[in-house]
Structures are given as structure tokens and as C-alpha cells.
Amino acid sequence: MLPEVLSNDPYTAVAVRAPRPQQDPAWIRWALISAMLVVVGVLIVVPVIHVFAQALVGGVGVYWNNLFNDPDTLHSILLTLTVAPAALVANLIFGVAAAWAIARFKFPGRTVLTTLVDLPFSVSPVVAGLIFVLIFGRQGYFGPFLRRDGYSIMPYLISFLGVGLLFALYVLFRPINPRERRGLWNHPRLVGLVGGAAVFGLLVFLQQYFELWPRNESLRIIFATPGLILATAFVTCPFVARELIPVMEATGADEELAAVSLGANGWRMFWRITLPNIKWGLVYGIILCNARAMGEFGAVYVVSGHIAGQTDTMPLRIEKLFQEYNLPGSFAVASVLTLLAILTLIVRSRLETDVHSRVSVAKPQATGAQR
Amino acid sequence: MSIEVHGLTKRFGNFLALNRVSFTVNQGELLALLGPSGSGKTTLLRIIAGLENPDSGTVLFDGDDATEQSAKDRGVGFVFQHYALFRHMSVFENVAFGMRVRPRSQRPLESEIRRKVNDLLALVQLDYLGDRYPSQLSGGQRQRVALARALAVEPKVLLLDEPFGALDAKVRQELRRWLRRLHADIHLTSVFVTHDQEEALELANRVVVMNEGKIEQDGTPEEVVEHPATPFVVNFLGNVNIFHGRVQAGKALLGPLAIEYPEHPHSEARRAAGYARPHELDLRRSEDGGGLWATVTDVRIVGAFVKIEVADGDGQRLQVELGREQYDGLRVTLGERLYVKPKRVRVFTSE
Numbered sequence: 001m002l003p004e005v006l007s008n009d010p011y012t013a014v015a016v017r018a019p020r021p022q023q024d025p026a027w028i029r030w031a032l033i034s035a036m037l038v039v040v041g042v043l044i045v046v047p048v049i050h051v052f053a054q055a056l057v058g059g060v061g062v063y064w065n066n067l068f069n070d071p072d073t074l075h076s077i078l079l080t081l082t083v084a085p086a087a088l089v090a091n092l093i094f095g096v097a098a099a100w101a102i103a104r105f106k107f108p109g110r111t112v113l114t115t116l117v118d119l120p121f122s123v124s125p126v127v128a129g130l131i132f133v134l135i136f137g138r139q140g141y142f143g144p145f146l147r148r149d150g151y152s153i154m155p156y157l158i159s160f161l162g163v164g165l166l167f168a169l170y171v172l173f174r175p176i177n178p179r180e181r182r183g184l185w186n187h188p189r190l191v192g193l194v195g196g197a198a199v200f201g202l203l204v205f206l207q208q209y210f211e212l213w214p215r216n217e218s219l220r221i222i223f224a225t226p227g228l229i230l231a232t233a234f235v236t237c238p239f240v241a242r243e244l245i246p247v248m249e250a251t252g253a254d255e256e257l258a259a260v261s262l263g264a265n266g267w268r269m270f271w272r273i274t275l276p277n278i279k280w281g282l283v284y285g286i287i288l289c290n291a292r293a294m295g296e297f298g299a300v301y302v303v304s305g306h307i308a309g310q311t312d313t314m315p316l317r318i319e320k321l322f323q324e325y326n327l328p329g330s331f332a333v334a335s336v337l338t339l340l341a342i343l344t345l346i347v348r349s350r351l352e353t354d355v356h357s358r359v360s361v362a363k364p365q366a367t368g369a370q371r
Numbered sequence: 372m373s374i375e376v377h378g379l380t381k382r383f384g385n386f387l388a389l390n391r392v393s394f395t396v397n398q399g400e401l402l403a404l405l406g407p408s409g410s411g412k413t414t415l416l417r418i419i420a421g422l423e424n425p426d427s428g429t430v431l432f433d434g435d436d437a438t439e440q441s442a443k444d445r446g447v448g449f450v451f452q453h454y455a456l457f458r459h460m461s462v463f464e465n466v467a468f469g470m471r472v473r474p475r476s477q478r479p480l481e482s483e484i485r486r487k488v489n490d491l492l493a494l495v496q497l498d499y500l501g502d503r504y505p506s507q508l509s510g511g512q513r514q515r516v517a518l519a520r521a522l523a524v525e526p527k528v529l530l531l532d533e534p535f536g537a538l539d540a541k542v543r544q545e546l547r548r549w550l551r552r553l554h555a556d557i558h559l560t561s562v563f564v565t566h567d568q569e570e571a572l573e574l575a576n577r578v579v580v581m582n583e584g585k586i587e588q589d590g591t592p593e594e595v596v597e598h599p600a601t602p603f604v605v606n607f608l609g610n611v612n613i614f615h616g617r618v619q620a621g622k623a624l625l626g627p628l629a630i631e632y633p634e635h636p637h638s639e640a641r642r643a644a645g646y647a648r649p650h651e652l653d654l655r656r657s658e659d660g661g662g663l664w665a666t667v668t669d670v671r672i673v674g675a676f677v678k679i680e681v682a683d684g685d686g687q688r689l690q691v692e693l694g695r696e697q698y699d700g701l702r703v704t705l706g707e708r709l710y711v712k713p714k715r716v717r718v719f720t721s722e
Contacts, residue, residue: 254455257422260442261449262469262524272472276459 051338054331066332072308073333076317083225083300083313084293087232091289095240096282100274102241103248104256117241120234128234129302136221136230146221151213159203163196223305228313231299236292243285244278251277283351291344295337372433372527372560373398374419379428381414381584388414390584391428396528396562396577401554403571404564406581407607412564413452413532415581419562420449420530432527448521448559452533454513456505462516463501466491469524491519494553511542518550522557531563535570547574568608572596580604602719605646612652612689614645614716623718627663627683632718645716649692654679654701655710662712665689667705672698679703681711 056063068074101107102114120128137143145153170192174185184191207213221227255277259269275282297315304311312320314337321330374396381389388411396402404412417423419430421442429438437445457465466488470479479487492498495515505513514534521529534550535543551574554561565571571578572592580587580595580603588600599605616625619640623632628645635641658664665681668688672678677698679691689711693701703709 254451254453255457257442258449258451258455258520259457259468259472261420261422261445261447262472262520263443264468264472265443268472272468273457 055335066329075309076312080314083228086229087293090233098241099244125298129299154213155204155207159200227303231303236289239289240285243281247281375431377429379425399558401561403575403578405571410581411584421445446527448526448529450517450531454517466520495519529561618643641720643720647713647716649690651715652691653712
């Protein structure tokens with residue numbers, strides 16, 4: 001259909017061939033394009049190729065040995081694949097909650113929260129790492145206690161979180177209409193204080209009774225995996241929230257309100273309306289957050305303590321091998337990290353084309369269907 | 372179901388959106404909330420639906436206090452101004468949503484849901500579009516899907532926020548007629564918000580005119596048109612010519628106009644203004660009292676009637692509308708002087 005229209009219309013045919021009146025001279029265009037190519041080549045393409053070239057300089061066998069016959073390297077890969085997803089889950093929960101609060105509600109401290117979400121972007125990762133050392137390290141605020149008897153707080157911490165969770169559920173499911181409230185639904189303070197204390201006591205007792213936590217042993221946060229997760233989560237915290245806030249603001253609250261007026265409770269509204277609408281923002285947030293979490297160096301460098309085979313993540317392992325003049329080994333690990341990054345980019349661009357093709361397919365159908 | 376609203380007040384920061392608003396919607400009525408933007412009509416509708424909380428005042432459904440009830444439990448069908456269709460769901464799923472989210476014990480069987488959705492889509496004449504997505508529909512179709520979705524939960528009240536605001540004139544006319552027929556069929560207590568006086572007068576059994584968070588008048592369309600309660604209502608319901616002046620000793624002296632005004636027999640003067648709609652002014656060639664002389668400055672023939680602009684001695688412009696036949700009989704020419712005779716002037720004194 002399109003070619004016929006073009007041939008019937010002499011103006012379009014002319015317009016296609018005519019040069020753009022404000023088009024720049026050829027030499028400017030070529031100069032700009034080649035400058036861009038040089039910059040991209042020097043800064044991106046050559047280094048990436050170089051990483052793989054260096055990694056494979058001794059042949060595939062050496063490459064394989066460097067990666068999989070060095071237990072410390074292997075451990076660093078596994079550690080990164082543990083730390084990054086753990087930080088990701090923490091940020092996913094925080095990001096969705098923060099974005100929802102910022103995009104949907106007006107409350108005192110909203111602007112402060114918006115700024116705080118961005119804080120990890122502006123603080124140097126090394127400083128972030130130092131903050132955690134200051135809090136949880138040997139000479140830190142909680143350090144001495146954690147070293148003496150770290151696990152003794154775990155029953156209380158877990159019980160406190162459990163009580164908080166149960167009370168949140170109580171508030172969430174409490175009927176809003178006073179006439180529908182019966183029995184304990186009418187006494188939030190009683191339930192909160194007495195019930196909370198009872199559940200807290202029970203949970204603490206159960207954990208002590210079954211000896212869930214080792215006694216009189218130090219709980220290590222700094223120079224151990226929890227510290228790595230904390231530092232990584234702190235540094236990558238803005239990614240999910242930053243992706244979601246504009247998406248949620250653009251979507252608006254009307255669909256959610258419509259769902260509520262149709263009888264959906266908050267839980268169903270979130271899973272059936274809010275989540276599908278922010279799906280793509282969430283996927284991008286996860287991808288970016290994951291890429292950053294795997295590559296994080298500064299904050300992790302401070303809190304890890306470089307114990308080979310225990311707290312070395314991939315970036316730290318690369319640095320250590322490099323310092324030991326083990327260039328092939330260092331580049332081998334670097335190539336794995338680069339591969340993971342490239343994989344992330346491929347997934348992302350794949351998703352983007354999927355979204356675009358879906359949209360462009362939908363449009364002609366819409367116009368055709370009007371009649 | 373009847374709705375009663377008592378003393379609703381709502382503030383947004385320093386802005387007083389609703390100022391002690393009270394009114395009643397009777398069972399089966401189709402009521403219009405009419406007012407300019409910022410008059411609080413949408414806020415009022417959202418409070419009735421439970422999507423917004425009032426600062427004070429109560430909302431009663433059939434005499435029961437529903438003020439504290441959440442939107443999800445009110446049994447209210449709400450049609451949003453921009454429809455708020457779920458964009459990731461097909462038309463069918465949009466309409467079925469209200470039934471699917473019920474607690475398991477009250478949820479209808481899948482076959483029952485299917486039957487009901489198809490019935491509703493047939494009611495809004497869209498049964499052939501069930502598989503489409505909202506982005507593939509025209510504005511009028513989306514509007515009707517939104518209506519079907521709201522009706523699917525068998526609401527006791529239907530609330531519509533600017534139902535035809537985003538549609539072009541022709542579709543609007545069609546949907547208006549269609550909605551009136553639908554209301555006649557199902558007889559659901561309905562409230563709709565509009566800033567279009569024509570829409571309110573054409574569609575509603577009763578019109579509540581709002582301005583700056585307060586109710587200016589509450590009455591049938593005829594009452595509102597024929598006996599406007601305040602100058603605002605007169606102004607808002609269409610073009611009007613205003614004559615400023617005073618009332619004194621049983622007379623209203625409004626610029627060039629002098630008419631009888633027995634409602635104010637006292638000797639002290641009071642500021643007042645007279646209002647006459649363009650079709651309430653008559654043009655004549657001879658003076659016969661109670662009018663004023665004016666010069667014709669513009670003539671526009673608009674179908675069945677003619678819009679004429681005249682300027683009186685002080686240069687004030689007046690709008691006059693004449694029937695086509697009367698215009699032809701009078702043979703008005705530009706620049707000539709004619710006698711303007713008001714058939715009716717509504718006088719409001721200012722306290």
C-alpha cells in the first residue's frame with residue numbers, strides 16, 4: 001500500500017530526494033563521525049578486545065586453568081554471584097517501597113527521602129565502606145560487642161522483625177469500616193503491646209531452646225560476607241528507586257484507585273495493577289543494579305579485608321592478581337566480569353526491541369479496527 | 372440507594388476546596404454537579420466514592436454513615452475522567468476485574484464471570500471488542516468500557532467524573548443520548564460532574580451548581596434556568612448582558628434602563644445589577660418605554676437565529692439574539708439605531 005501512495009504523490013517523491021536545506025557540509029559530517037568512532041574505539045572497543053586477548057594469550061588451556069583450577073579465583077566468582085543477588089533483593093524491596101512512597105504520597109520529609117535515595121550516588125564508595133567499618137568494625141560502635149558475643153543479639157533481632165511484620169499485617173488487614181471490626185480488631189493498642197510482647201517472648205524462647213545461633217561467638221560483619229552485602233547494597237541503592245519513580249509518576253494513581261473502587265484490596269491492587277505497570281522500569285532497575293553490584297570495587301575494598309578464598313569478590317581478585325604480576329590470571333577473571341557485563345547489555349537491548357516491536361505491532365491493528 | 376452529604380469540608384493546603392457542602396441524591400436520580408474548574412465538584416465526587424477523605428462532614432448511604440468506609444467496601448461504580456482503564460489487560464479482563472478480585476468465597480464461577488462480562492459488553496455495544504487492549508480503542512469506546520467495568524460490580528451508585536470531557540463534540544452528543552437511555556433502563560442512582568451547562572441541563576434530573584467550594588443552587592434543570600438563585604448561576608448558565616446600577620423606591624435604575632422593582636420599596640438606595648440573556652432582548656424601530664436606544668455594530672447569522680451586537684450611548688456592548696423570521700422582518704443594517712427592549716430582566720441586589 002505504501003509504495004502506491006508514494007508514486008501517486010509527486011511531492012513526496014521529490015521531498016525524499018531533496019537534500020535537507022540546513023544539512024552541514026560533508027567534511028563536517030565525516031569529521032564528527034570519525035571523531036566519534038575514534039573515541040569509541042580507543043575508550044571502549046580496543047580495551048574490551050584487549051581484555052580477552054590478554055586473557056587468552058597463553059592459549060585456552062591456560063585460560064581454563066587460571067579460572068577453574070585456582071580455588072581462590074573460583075571462590076571469588078561464586079562470592080560475587082552471592083553478594084550481588086543478595087544486595088539486589090534488598091534494593092528491590094527498598095526501591096519499590098521508596099518509589100511508591102515518593103510517587104504516591106505527600107508527607108513531611110518527602111523531599112528529604114528523595115535526596116537520601118540519591119546520596120549513595122554522590123558519596124564516594126570508599127567513604128561508604130568506611131562508614132560501615134566505623135559502625136561494625138573492631139573499633140566501631142558495635143564492634144566490641146559483636147566480637148565478644150555477636151550471635152546473642154540474633155534471637156532478639158529476628159524476634160523484633162517478626163513482631164514488626166505481624167503487627168504490619170494486623171494493621172493491613174484491619175477492616176477500615178468501624179462497624180466491621182469485631183473482637184481484637186477493635187483493640188490495636190492491646191494487640192500491639194500485649195500480643196507483641198507475647199510473640200516476642202515466644203520467638204526468643206524458641207530460638208534459644210533450639211539453639212539456632214552459636215553462643216559466645218563473634219559475629220563478623222566487617223571482613224565477612226554480611227559486610228560485603230551491606231556495602232554493595234548501600235552503593236547500588238538508588239538504581240531501582242531512580243528507575244521506578246518517574247515510571248510511577250507518569251503512570252499516575254488513577255488505575256490503582258480504579259482497582260480499589262472495584263473492590264480490590266491493597267495487596268491485589270499491587271500485584272495486579274501496580275506491578276504490571278512498572279514492570280519494565282523494574283527490569284531496567286534490576287539490570288543496572290546488578291551490573292553495578294557485580295563490578296563494585298571501592299566500598300567492598302574497604303570492608304572486605306582481602307582474605308583470599310573468603311572475602312575476595314571478582315573485582316578484588318582481579319586487582320590482587322594484577323598486583324602479583326599474574327597478568328593472564330587477572331585478565332582471565334576480568335574477561336568473566338566483562339562477559340557478564342556484555343550479557344547484561346544484550347538482555348537489556350533485547351528487552352528494548354521486544355517492547356518496541358510490541359508497540360509498533362499494536363498501532364496498525366488499532367487503526368484498522370476502527371471501522 | 373440514596374446519598375446524603377452533610378457539611379463536607381476539604382482543604383488542600385491553603386486552598387478551601389469544599390466549604391460545608393450539604394445535599395441529597397434521591398434513589399434513582401441522575402444528578403449533575405455543575406461548576407467551573409476549581410469549584411470543588413470533582414473533590415466532592417471523590418469523597419462520595421471514598422477516594423478522598425473529607426476534613427469534616429459525613430457521607431450517608433441510605434442513611435448509614437459511610438464516611439469511614441474504604442472505597443473498596445462502598446459498592447460505588449466510579450468512572451474516571453480519563454477512564455483509567457488497566458492498560459495491560461484486554462477489554463474483557465478490564466470488565467471482569469471487579470469480579471475476579473472478590474474474596475474467594477464471594478467470587479462467581481468462571482462461566483458466570485464470562486456470561487456477565489459478555490452481557491455488559493453487549494449493553495455498552497462493544498461485545499465484538501473483548502480481546503482488544505485499551506490503547507487500540509477510540510475515546511468513545513474507552514468511555515463505554517470504563518462504564519461497563521464500573522457496572523460489573525453491581526454498584527448501588529454510579530459516579531462519573533467529567534464523563535464526556537475528553538471526547539469530540541459529535542461522539543459526546545451520541546454518548547449523552549445513550550447514557551440517558553441507559554439510565555432510564557437500569558435506573559441506578561447516578562451523579563456526574565461537568566463544567567458544560569448544556570450537558571448538565573440535557574442529561575440530569577437535578578442540577579447542583581457549585582462555585583468556590585459552595586453550592587450556589589440545587590434544583591431541577593428548569594428551576595436553574597428559569598429561576599437562577601444567584602448572579603453566579605445566571606452568569607455560568609450562558610451568555611448574559613449585565614446592567615449595573617441601583618434599586619430605590621420600587622424602581623431599578625440600571626444605567627440606561629429603568630424598570631419597576633417592587634421587591635425593594637424602601638427609599639434608601641442599594642447597589643444592584645440586572646441580567647438579561649441575549650434572547651430576552653428585543654429590537655424595535657420605535658420607542659415604547661422600558662428600553663434603550665443603541666447602534667448595531669455586528670450581525671452574525673448562526674443557523675436558525677441571528678446574533679446581533681449593539682452598542683448603547685455609553686459604548687457598552689450588548690448581545691441580542693433574534694429568531695430568523697423576526698430578523699428578516701426587521702431588516703437590520705449595520706450602523707443603524709434601534710430600540711432595545713428587554714422582555715425580562717432579573718435583578719439581584721448586593722447586600
